[in-house]
Amino acid sequence: MIVRLVQRVAILLASLVVSSVIVFAFMAVLPGDPARVALGVSASDTAVAQLREEFGLNRPLVVQYFSWVRGLVTFDPGNSYISHTQIGPxxxxxxxxxxxxxxxxxxxxxxxxxxxxxxxxxxxxxxxxxxxxxxxxxxxxxxxxxxxxxxxxxxxxxxxxxxxxxxxxxxxxxxxxxxxxxxxxxxxxxxxxxxxxxxxxxxxxxxxxxxxxxxxxxxxxxxxxxxxxxxxxxxxxxxxxxxxxxxxxxxxxxxxxxxxxxxxxxxxxxxxxxxxxxxxxxxxxxxxxxxxxxxxxxxxxxxxxxxxxxxxxxxx
Structure with missing residues (x-):
């Protein structure tokens, strides 16, 4: 019984990891810049760069992925790109x-x-x-x-x-x-x-x-x-x-x-x-x-x- 439970927990954790990679990769390949969308097409390049820095969008994708997963695990997924309010609540x-x-x-x-x-x-x-x-x-x-x-x-x-x-x-x-x-x-x-x-x-x-x-x-x-x-x-x-x-x-x-x-x-x-x-x-x-x-x-x-x-x- 214990062995079965450990197997099922391991499968659950592996499935969660694979799902998170797929979800993140799918969002990463979508066209468009989230910072540009949030600020509007008339925003200056400086303002867009500042917002990308604020949300960490200028970091490597691997770093962004682990930062996102850490936020999910700690129940602190960060702020919305559009409203700048906390996502968790x-x-x-x-x-x-x-x-x-x-x-x-x-x-x-x-x-x-x-x-x-x-x-x-x-x-x-x-x-x-x-x-x-x-x-x-x-x-x-x-x-x-x-x-x-x-x-x-x-x-x-x-x-x-x-x-x-x-x-x-x-x-x-x-x-x-x-x-x-x-x-x-x-x-x-x-x-x-x-x-x-x-x-x-x-x-x-x-x-x-x-x-x-x-x-x-x-x-x-x-x-x-x-x-x-x-x-x-x-x-x-x-x-x-x-x-x-x-x-x-x-x-x-x-x-x-x-x-x-x-x-x-x-x-x-x-x-x-x-x-x-x-x-x-x-x-x-x-x-x-x-x-x-x-x-x-x-x-x-x-x-x-x-x-x-x-x-x-x-x-x-």
Missing amino acids: QIADRLQVTLWLVGAGMVLACLLAVPMGTLMAMRHRRPSGLVLSALSQAGVAVPAFLAGILLITVFAVGLEWLPANGWTPPAQDPVQFLKQLVLPTLSLGLVQGAVLTRYVRSAVLDVLREDFLRTARAKGLRPGQALRRHGARNAAVPVVTVMGLQLATLLVGAVVIERVFVIPGLGSLLLDSVSNRDLIMVQDVVMIIAMAVLLVNFLVDMIYLMIDPRLRGGAS
């Missing part, structure tokens, strides 16, 4: 918003997918199972942004039950916070839940066809009891993989949903920074998202070790 504030959105969307997706997928598998030859399967297929075909627009049209514009946009911190006004969280959560959770439902159905169907489950049913257990006692853990292994991928998808999908609902999250900060050509901010936000995806994959590996005892020993 801005990312921290926006990240909290995105985590609320992604976390709520993932919880909703799981609450929908696990029972519906299991029910679809156990009733896959019955009309109710076919109806649920058709609904999940329709959910897969709808993009999250389109679901958001439809929800706004119905519940915000038509019925006027919920706000169409905006964001209130939970500490400031919990009730308004929950109201503003409902529609974006539904936009992400319903679509991702429909996708996850298909995988849950497939995993449960595979387990239901196993010999050990037939034996449990032959001993007198009902299908649901046999699945809960003997098949749930086996079905959970492939589902956990998909859930990890879905969580990474939610992080990326939140960028669009934040725009639809005018939510000041990490995705909105990224798009605004791209529009302003604030390359250091773009670089930091992209790296934060990459780190989040890699961390999710690491956590999925750890959950594997807890779910499947076969992975705790022997060679992988």
Whole structure:
């Protein structure tokens, strides 16, 4: 178990290093001078040179890379090229918003997918199972942004039950916070839940066809009891993989949903920074998202070790 954990940590660290090199190299080869963009085309060469000196843009790329990584590790990524304000607090504030959105969307997706997928598998030859399967297929075909627009049209514009946009911190006004969280959560959770439902159905169907489950049913257990006692853990292994991928998808999908609902999250900060050509901010936000995806994959590996005892020993 300890050996497996050390291996996974080593893979995580190596992946973080490779990701940081790729992100930095991609930003470094983009055309244009960040100092010139920040000051405007009419700025003098002296002013541009001073700004390049201030942000360290005149140093070798290797030095810039290690300085950037040191800033990330010490939670002090420096100042924005455009606003000259500290990047760390801005990312921290926006990240909290995105985590609320992604976390709520993932919880909703799981609450929908696990029972519906299991029910679809156990009733896959019955009309109710076919109806649920058709609904999940329709959910897969709808993009999250389109679901958001439809929800706004119905519940915000038509019925006027919920706000169409905006964001209130939970500490400031919990009730308004929950109201503003409902529609974006539904936009992400319903679509991702429909996708996850298909995988849950497939995993449960595979387990239901196993010999050990037939034996449990032959001993007198009902299908649901046999699945809960003997098949749930086996079905959970492939589902956990998909859930990890879905969580990474939610992080990326939140960028669009934040725009639809005018939510000041990490995705909105990224798009605004791209529009302003604030390359250091773009670089930091992209790296934060990459780190989040890699961390999710690491956590999925750890959950594997807890779910499947076969992975705790022997060679992988």
